[in-house]
Amino acid sequence: GVLREIxxxxxxxxxxxxxxxxKPSKEMTATLRDYQEAGLNWMHFLExxxxxxxxxxxxxxGKTLQTLAFIQSLSDKNKDVCCLVVxxxxxxxxxxxxxxxxxxxxxxxLHHGTDRIPDINEFYKYNVVLTTYGVxxxxxxxxxxxxxxxxxxxxxxxxxxVTSKRYKAVSLLKAKNRLVLTGTPVENNTFELYAQMNFLxxxxxx
Numbered sequence: 171g172v173l174r175e176i177x178x179x180x181x182x183x184x185x186x187x188x189x190x191x192x193k194p195s196k197e198m199t200a201t202l203r204d205y206q207e208a209g210l211n212w213m214h215f216l217e218x219x220x221x222x223x224x225x226x227x228x229x230x231x232g233k234t235l236q237t238l239a240f241i242q243s244l245s246d247k248n249k250d251v252c253c254l255v256v257x258x259x260x261x262x263x264x265x266x267x268x269x270x271x272x273x274x275x276x277x278x279x280l281h282h283g284t285d286r287i288p289d290i291n292e293f294y295k296y297n298v299v300l301t302t303y304g305v306x307x308x309x310x311x312x313x314x315x316x317x318x319x320x321x322x323x324x325x326x327x328x329x330x331x332v333t334s335k336r337y338k339a340v341s342l343l344k345a346k347n348r349l350v351l352t353g354t355p356v357e358n359n360t361f362e363l364y365a366q367m368n369f370l371x372x373x374x375x376x
Contacts, residue, residue: 172373175220179371182219189215195242200235200272209236213349214243222348222370224326233351234265237322238273244319245276245297252294253320254313256340259302261324269298281305290316303328303336310339318345326350329369330362337365341372 192214194202202210209225213236216223227233237255244251257265262282269278278298281287282305290312293299306313321343323329329337348370356363368375 176371176374179219179221192243194239195246197242197246197275198239198272199274200239202235202239203232206232206236206239209233210239210243213237213240216349217244217347220347222350224350224352224366224370226352229353233353234268234324235272237349237351238268238276241298241320242273242276248319249297250294251297251319252299252316253297253322254293254299254301254316254318254343254345255322255324256301256303256306257324258328259304262300262302265300265324281309293318307335307339310342314342314344316344318343319347321345321348323348323350323366323369324352326352326366326369327354327362330365332361332365332368337369340369 189211191207192211194207194210209227213223213225225233225236241251241253244253255265262280266278266280269276276297277295278300279287279293279296281293281299281301286305286309290309293316321340323340329340331337350366350370352366364375
């Protein structure tokens with residue numbers, strides 16, 4: 171199955187001409203800079219080709235905003251789109267603030283702390299389910315049963331070690347496609363990149 175999928179992706183790439191321009195959603199309250207629009211166009215290209223991708227802009231260039239712009243345009247096409255976003259605990263409220271500010275029409279759920287909803291099927295009611303690496307390790311047995319539209323990891327160097335519980339947990343997620351965001355995809359050695367790429371496109375690196 172995986173090999174057939176990879177062959178199909180290769181075929182699509184061979185026929186590829188250029189990345190199309192996508193107008194940011196009218197539902198957004200932010201104006202994207204040129205390079206952020208380029209990021210949005212690129213995410214749509216990945217969506218069309220069903221490739222997972224790594225957005226590795228430097229810190230402070232708006233990786234969160236570009237990703238929210240992408241989720242918003244997915245939601246414009248399909249109001250039931252459901253994306254799981256996994257972040258370090260320190261960034262939870264940054265994501266919440268940006269959603270409140272820039273994509274107020276997205277329905278989101280904070281799956282964190284002791285009052286997490288016990289019924290995981292409730293996730294489907296939300297466009298964005300925001301959780302942390304710690305919670306995903308604890309709740310993966312339930313969350314891996316879901317069929318998500320996207321699994322998105324922020325500060326994805328968190329899964330750089332293929333033997334870690336975090337890497338093993340996120341690898342079990344079922345999603346139509348995957349994205350990772352990080353300003354530091356490689357901190358010590360290139361094997362860290364292997365872990366992130368293998369999460370994004372399982373089997374592509376053998």
